[in-house]
Amino acid sequence: MSLNAPVVTVDGPGGAGKGTVSLRTATVLGWHYLDSGALYRALGLLATRNEIALNDEPALVKLAKNLELEFRNDQVLLDGEFVDRLIRSEQAGDRASRIAPLAGVRRALLDWQRACAKPPGLVADGRDMGSVVFPAAICKIYLTASAEARAKRRFNQLRLKGFDVNIRQLFEEITERDQRDANRPVSPLRPAEDAFLLDTTELTIEQAVEEVLKLVQSALDLSE
Numbered sequence: 001m002s003l004n005a006p007v008v009t010v011d012g013p014g015g016a017g018k019g020t021v022s023l024r025t026a027t028v029l030g031w032h033y034l035d036s037g038a039l040y041r042a043l044g045l046l047a048t049r050n051e052i053a054l055n056d057e058p059a060l061v062k063l064a065k066n067l068e069l070e071f072r073n074d075q076v077l078l079d080g081e082f083v084d085r086l087i088r089s090e091q092a093g094d095r096a097s098r099i100a101p102l103a104g105v106r107r108a109l110l111d112w113q114r115a116c117a118k119p120p121g122l123v124a125d126g127r128d129m130g131s132v133v134f135p136a137a138i139c140k141i142y143l144t145a146s147a148e149a150r151a152k153r154r155f156n157q158l159r160l161k162g163f164d165v166n167i168r169q170l171f172e173e174i175t176e177r178d179q180r181d182a183n184r185p186v187s188p189l190r191p192a193e194d195a196f197l198l199d200t201t202e203l204t205i206e207q208a209v210e211e212v213l214k215l216v217q218s219a220l221d222l223s224e
């Protein structure tokens with residue numbers, strides 16, 4: 001599969017800093033950014049609104065094929081409606097990870113995601129960006145952090161967005177979601193073979209971005 005533009009993939013479990021690090025990296029490079037988790041979260045929301053069970057694969061595939069999603073700055077629009085608040089809760093993340101194991105759903109979202117690889121380049125964040133969606137990416141990064149650090153970050157992030165959260169409960173939800181993502185047979189959460197592993201437990205966001213930019217720069221130098 002050849003790509004229309006260079007792609008950098010940033011995969012890893014929830015709360016490892018993927019979103020912030022990827023968005024900042026994309027901004028520094030002047031590249032596009034794909035938050036693939038938002039697709040699964042938006043689909044989960046759409047399913048709930050349409051009273052479709054989260055294991056009804058044929059109905060979910062149909063929804064996925066017709067998903068009208070748009071990213072505008074850091075806001076997500078579903079059928080023209082701003083849905084950020086509705087898809088950012090931990091409950092929405094849980095719903096997303098229940099539909100994400102369905103092979104048909106994942107297949108239906110492939111073209112949409114691949115179409116995001118446009119010049120001058122794309123930074124894509126998710127679980128299977130490097131392993132499945134963009135196997136030809138020029139630089140693949142797998143961000144991790146301890147479960148405690150990830151729960152703490154998610155806690156701060158959600159609090160900042162005005163959600164009422166409990167850190168203990170969040171820790172349990174995050175580890176449960178990790179288990180589900182890592183143990184599914186289709187596109188499990190796992191580093192691509194050629195991915196660089198970056199543990200962000202002891203790093204600030206700025207330091208993590210700096211590390212990622214160094215990796216991207218050497219990949220770009222090599223690809224010239």
Ligand code: C5P
Nearest residue numbers: 014036037038040096097100126127128
């Ligand atoms: O990254 P985020 O927390 O928004 O993802 C929500 C859920 O969507 C994940 O827990 C995972 O189950 C699913 N997902 C996925 N593949 C991706 C991105 C997200 O399976 N590329």
